[in-house]
Amino acid sequence: MDTTVDTRFADTGSSTAPLKPYDPAYDPLTATGPGQGREYAPTYWIGTAGEPPPDDGPITHDIDVDVAIIGSGFTGLTCAIFLAQEHGIKATVLEANRVSWGCSTRNGGQAQCNSGRLKRSQWIQRYGLDTALKLHEEMCDAMETFKGLIKDIDCDPQPGGHLYIAHRAKVMPALEKEAKLLREVFHYDARIFDADTVKREYVDDKEAMGAMHEPEGIGIHAGKLAFGYLKKARALGAKVHPSSPVTSWQTRDGVHYLTTPGGIVRARAVAVATGGYTSQDLHPKLKNRLLPILSNSIVTRPLTAAEIDACNFRTTQVLTDTRILRHYYRLMPDGRVQLGSRSAITGSDAPQRKYQDLLISDLYRKFPALMGIDI
Template sequence: MYDPYISRALSRNQPDVASYWQSITPPGKHFDALQTDISCDVLVIGGGYTGLNCAYELANTHQRNVVLVDALQPGWGCSGRNGGFVLRGTGRLGLSQLVTKFGLDTARLFHQEYGEAIARVNQLIVAGNIDCQQQPVGYYKIAHKAGMAADLARQATFLQQQFGYQAQYLDTRQLQQQVVRHRQAHAALSFPDCYGLNPLALAHGYARMASEAGATLYGQTPVNRLKRRNGVFEVATPEGIITAKKLVLATNAYTAKGLYPALNNSCLPVLSSVIVTEPLNSTQLQQLNWQQNSIMMDTRTLKYYYRLLPDNRILFGGRGAITGKAAANPIYAQRLLAALKRCFGGLEQLTYQYQWSGWVGVSFDDLPRVCSPEPDLFYAAGYCGSGLSYSTLAGKRLAQLVAGQPLPALPIYQSTLPRFPMSAFRRQGQQLYYHWGRFKDHFL
């Protein structure tokens, strides 16, 4: 499996992801490879949610001559293989942590921006008539230990009083009766504007919208190298050189080691693994009492996330291998299946039919950035596995930055990603963190 921690380039000859989303989603438009030298105002590298939204906004709102290239096809990376959780937030810091770090006023601006991210996803789905199987709203943060219940109750009060956000606390009885019968759930915090969808269908919709707005998209066009010459960027691809006045890196966790080292060294690629089970039968569904296809995530340090899909399968995800070489080892899927069965009773004979992995971009300070590290070069990255909604907005913010417009007064728009200390040893630090997380989740 492609590993951005060690690979100097992303080849266009990558194996098929073979995900559940690929099996149920009609193919999107195929974008041909670039075959000649071209020039443009803005070149966007990366065809995920960020890059597609940046290209769409630049073409649709700012009337720029914009070209987007992807090494494979739009949505091949994390945008097409994630769990499909539309969440109010990004990074790994909750609002209470943001208050401690930046103060209440700034935390409220973060909350407002996160709400704007969900609103943008919703608006684009309508504007583009994107069929991405939106499910009813309902996201539940699950207390995996009894001791976490009181903390969720405090969070509910905090969100209601300080942010006017109607998160609701559910005790064990309410959760079992109203949401799902869960053997490891001791309470839950309900978020009223979050929901699940088909992430690959959403990516296909964004690609179509960008193309129809006037952006030129190329697939199967990896970037071999980039350099500045005479005040412009020269970007080499296998069959052509692109000359651009401005350059946007929308590669996040898939940033190859040799593409732009400053970004690669500031964004740790972490594998998230996903399984999707066979469909549940009527007896299993009745036993679970899983209502409204709700999306869920627990309070573990090494979190599990899961949802009941429209065809009555369970999607269950969590951390996987450390390296791309080990990603296909079946032990990681088996661990997820075992964890699923510990959560839900009556599924002893259940098996999984799909298993895949993808790279999540983790920043050193647990916050993303949308920034310009040097003149006429821009990037957005570091969503920490919580980027479906925010990366959509980040694309718009990138376009505004390219166009010279001011961004909201948030710290994530005022600095670059901090480099990991001793970045060559990030994976060793990740292994230690995983050991600590497993110990904490089990014993503390």
């Protein structure tokens, strides 16, 4: 197919401006589509990442490409990076709104060897030891890949591992059993700390009843990481087109016809790199396959030295607790405390103040010294 560079896609030296304001009540399960050219959510990440880097502007006419990637978040941009680095393929990335508009600029900024809802012991029960070992190996390999990706990206990395904090004493026996399994079977150096050790040597989370420490865990600035991926992908020859939602997808004779408001992208192959904001009508095979879960995150103003001492923050590594609806939190490089957890069930309820108030009360419960601090 013709992949000749068109001058209409030349770097303008600036980021494509938004067409519409951010909609805090947007819900992908009820909306007719992801929108077009929506402004970023007003997050801490976007507010402190600097100006968005240049992109390639919206699709303005029909084009032919080898690979089209739908979605310009961490997944879509790193897909473009690896296609270029390892296969010499200069992909075309299509984004409905602004670059990395969705989850990639609205998360806790925590990279972990995260096994999901199931513990390693449950993997063994469900899939067998051999498969469990391979799954763990894949996660550790992914962490090494991630470390390699961010070596030349200024994303404020905070290494040191992951502290999984028990919010109830009754959780500790299960953590101790899991840590032993991780060390002896998976050769992963998980360690158990009692409540006094956690509060004295790491952080005085008033709910901490002990913790399991994992060696892998890195905190990053999500906005700076997304912008860094964008720069890297484009430097390798990828084209990134915001304000270009895919409104229909047809496949004929092995060619994918992706319709956008500005033109049709004809692609030999398509990578779907959308997540929680995937439209229900993007493709029949994706309908009712994803369950978006809302999450909220807050940051405080920068803490004073006295406030840091009062909370005994002696670590900047990533923290989570053992609640089913768990909290993810840490001390940021600029001295703020960030804390997040689950939010409303539907998009229409998401803007309600009570969800922010619940998260603030959670912050106060963990760190009473921060009562009344500006958010």
